[in-house]
Amino acid sequence: MHRVLITDPLSNHGIEQLLQAEDVEVIQKTDLTPEQLLEEVKEADALLVRSQTQVTAEVIAAGKRLQAIGRAGVGVDNIDIPAATSRGIVVVNAPDGNTVSTAEHTFAMLISLARNIPQGYRSTVQGEWNRKQFVGVELNKKTLGIVGLGRIGTELSKRARAFHMKVLAFDPYLTQERAQKIGVTQATLDEVIAQSDFITVHTPLTKETRHLINRDAFNRMKDGVRVINCARGGIIDEEALAEAIRKGKVAGAALDVFETEPPGHHPLFDFPQVIATPHLGASTREAQENVAIDVAGEVLHILRGEPFKNAVNLPSIPAELQEKLRPYQTMAEKLGSFASQAAEGALQEVTVSFSGELAEWDTAPLTRIILKGVLSHYLSDVNYVNAPHLAKERGVKVTEQKISKRHGFTHLIRIHIATDTGEIAITGALLNGLGPRIVRIDEYSVDVEPAGHQLLIQHHDRPGAIGRVGTILGDHDVNIAAMQVGRRDIGGRAIMMLHVDKAVPEALLEALEQLDEIHRVTAIDL
């Protein structure tokens, strides 16, 4: 039974698939204190949040069973992603579900700011009839500067264009072609700052975007500029904003998000030019159903070991590529595990080579899976989320190579492992009708199914060696299911690859190592 803990309010309709799933127990507990959260997360296999729950490294460490963290929304700055990745926990979000709602909220804030609607409302309901104090400005023919032209910024630009605004957009990933296609003018950040009548930010909060709109930016803005932040508190430096309002540079500000949430009585609220909402950008029935449905579905896939999308800490794999690579995934992990068990010494380097048609594909996902197989021999709790992170953390050099020439097999995967005492190379292929096979161990050609209990014996080629090995296995009641022998030269170094019916006891390994012709015996369990 999978336990899913939900600690922020999610649409019930949106999580219906979780509530109805027979293999899932849903625990909904919102407004938990940090201490309560640490307690509740201990038994959770998945944690679903919005922006309020702070999923810190401490919470992640307490979640010993956590496999997935689902963010029912876009921004994941309330989740310690590196900590989740280090633990091999997949973080998924719902990047599309609240785009329109947030763009509409931003536009509502833009109009409210231009026409002083909240101020006019407050005055009128207090019995005043003040028609001079709240004179506003038109949006028509004014310039809207958008910082961050992603999903929300793009939807907002469409609404601004419908109000005959000129739209300038700064986004490091915006192309001239796309700018023209959506009818905005591509600009530098400086141009947006200097030329806009209204400036709105729609970037994630990152170390690059924190205080992106700072005192220097305000000083370069047009007098009477109006600014909007419906993205994340902190993109606009709140102290610099207050100073710019005091100096009369900024005519008004509309804030849906704050550097600290909830903001309490924020100093900015003392300015009549400032309007605010409590992080309502995604607070519509439609958005909350969308994001809950999206994230609940992905978390369910993860818990069930099924393909999923919108992982924040994993590269996305196009569906077509997923289909191509799927047949190789099991083999990749088995090969990685075989190679690391066959290697001797402390792991230093892993080099993965893909040849044949595999060389023409993006095989990074397979390299991740191979690395998981390799590291699983040395570390517990490894999966393909944290494998690259754990390898890097331990100074293991991981290299991926593509070899276009073929070796008789259409697709080959070769794993070379270097340790502090030696190296070994394992080559595998997916044989039509037979499935995965190890076809080379170092320079020896073999035909080994990477499954079950294996014995890799490196020995000196001499008469009777095979018989003596067979006898010792028989003495220890271990039956041989299959056997491969490979050698370089007659009387030289050779290997035996035995597929046996049960795990090899330590006593048997010791007995084999007593034979003169045996160099090394390795038990490999896949």
Ligand SMILES: NC(=O)c1ccc[n+]([C@@H]2O[C@H](COP(=O)([O-])OP(=O)(O)OC[C@H]3O[C@@H](n4cnc5c(N)ncnc54)[C@H](O)[C@@H]3O)[C@@H](O)[C@H]2O)c1
């Ligand atoms: N107020 C709310 O309730 C609410 C709702 C949804 C999203 N958000 C916030 O809005 C943000 C944007 O959401 P989205 O769905 O449009 O995300 P998105 O990823 O589609 O777009 C973000 C854009 O910002 C751009 N960007 C990144 N760094 C930049 C920089 N330094 N300068 C300029 N552009 C930069 C990216 O290239 C991208 O195009 C989210 O990260 C989230 O924090 C808030």
Ligand SMILES: O=C(O)[C@H](O)COP(=O)(O)O
């Ligand atoms: O990043 C987001 O999706 C928004 O900030 C929405 O946050 P919320 O889910 O807390 O409303």
